[in-house]
Amino acid sequence: MRRAATGLLVLMAALFFIARHFAGVHPAWGYVLAFSEAAMVGGLADWFAVTALFRHPLGLPIPHTAIIPENKDRIADTMAAFLRDNFLIPPVVARRLRHMNLAAAAGAWLADPAKGGSTRLRDGAAELAAQVLESLDPERLGTQVRGGLFRQLDKLEVSPLLGQMLATIIADKRHMPVIESLVRWAGLTLEENEELIRALIHSRANAVLRWTGLDERLANSVLDGLYKLLAEVIVNPDHPLRGKVEEGLAKLAQDLQHDADLRERIEQMKRELIANPAVSVWWQGVWERMRTAMLARLRRADGESSGQLAEALTELGRHLRDDPALQLQINRFARRTLVGISVRYGDQIVRLVSETVKRWDAATVTERIEGAVGRDLQFIRINGTLVGGLVGVAIHVVDQLL
Structure with a gap:
């Protein structure tokens, strides 16, 4: 041509x-x-x-x-600002999560023995349960297991523990499936908001691009590039973008252990969860069957506790799946947590997009x-x-x- x-x-x-x-x-x-x-x-x-x-x-x-190569960095910053201002703001994240019943989905997954009883989940839950149980004073439990357990949980600051757990998960590479799920979610979100992205690029394009009709082609190229980037992140375990996400998770683990404001918010969420009557009823029934044998078996390599733990997880899944009050509380907890993450780490997330585009070779x-x-x-x-x-x-x- x-x-x-x-x-x-x-x-x-x-x-x-x-x-x-x-x-x-x-x-x-x-x-x-x-x-x-x-x-x-x-x-x-x-x-x-x-x-x-x-x-x-x-x-x-x-x-x-040389408009496009000269303005590559400005295009990258514009894309990052668009994502920050239109996707990673508390109202958008909260509205998105408001229509998602995370607790019911998790309950249905746990209630399925073929999924909830998987080896990876059992191992992770066993390690968590062992750490929690070992931090409690067994003498104070006695016959009042529920009251003693909740008092201990109220005294236990969970944020540093969560930070240590997250650091351990990152070290063991157990966070990779979560990253892949987030990337797929980002792809679906991008697909649902293509028109908004196109409108932004059209409004930011200069007169020459609009006059020649290349703003639409440029929008298609930008969207194709983002889709390709997300696909490369999924198929390539060593993609640089994964490294940036891991850096963000490592910082979150660090903040959970050392940031006073974040630790206080986690403590408030923990107190709200403990105060829920549905949690008390569930835990009292499960604890009586698990407490005496769990500490002795959780760290044993022969897997004797696998069946009992899988049964407990399945029971937890049924409660999550069938109890609307418990679902409401956990969904609220998850929504507040994710909204807080978007507020605190939104700039770091969108910076990944900006830095990635800026690293692209202008000639390419x-x-x-x-x-x-x-x-x-x-x-x-x-x-x-x-x-x-x-x-x-x-x-x-x-x-x-x-």
Whole structure:
């Protein structure tokens, strides 16, 4: 298509010289001369405009040329600001989570013996339960297990424990499935908000992009790039973006252990959860069957506790699945936690997008975008040549009439 557009321009130049040579033979040659002359001007102007989007015409550093490579970083910052201002703000996150029953979904998963009793989940739950039980004073439990347990939990600051658990999970690479789920969720969110992203790019595009109609192609290229990035993160365990997410999780683990404000919020959520009557009823029934044997078996390698723990997890799943009051409390806890994370770490999350785009090589980005919209760019040149010629004929007609 580039050769076709250039060939048409050369054809107009040849036609111009022919018409100029025969201009005095017949008045019709004047119209041909006007058409070819204006067509060359239109073709050259559109060649300059199209070239200026991606590089400096003829290698000359003319101002306001090489628009896309020169503004790559600004495009990255605009995308990051858009994600921060439209996705990772508390009202949006809360509204999204308000329609998701996380507790019921987790309960249904745990209630299924084939899933809730999986080896990975049993091992993780066993380690957590062992740490909690070992932190309690067994003498204070006695026959009043529930009251003693809740008093101990009220004294136990769970935020540092959660931070240590998260650090251990990261060290053991158990967080990778969670990252993959978040990436898939990001892909679905991006798909549902494509029109909003397109509208933002259209509003931020300069006059040249809008005039040439390339803002739509640029929006498609940006969205395709984001989808490709998310796909690469899923299939490539060593993707740099995963490393950034791991850095954010490591910082969260650090803050859970050392940030006073975050620890206080976690403590408040813990107190609300303990005060829920449904939790007390559930725990009192489960604890009587688990307490005496769990400490002795949790850390044993022969797996004798697997069946009992799987049964307890299944019972917990049934409570989560069938108890609306418990679901309300846990969903509220999850919603507040995730909203807090979006507020506290939203800038770090969107910075991943900005830094990733900024790391892209300008020549590579330019080549990919130009390749995606290249045919239409050359049609712009062809149309400019033909439209310019028609305008030249129209001007010549007006000149003859006047």
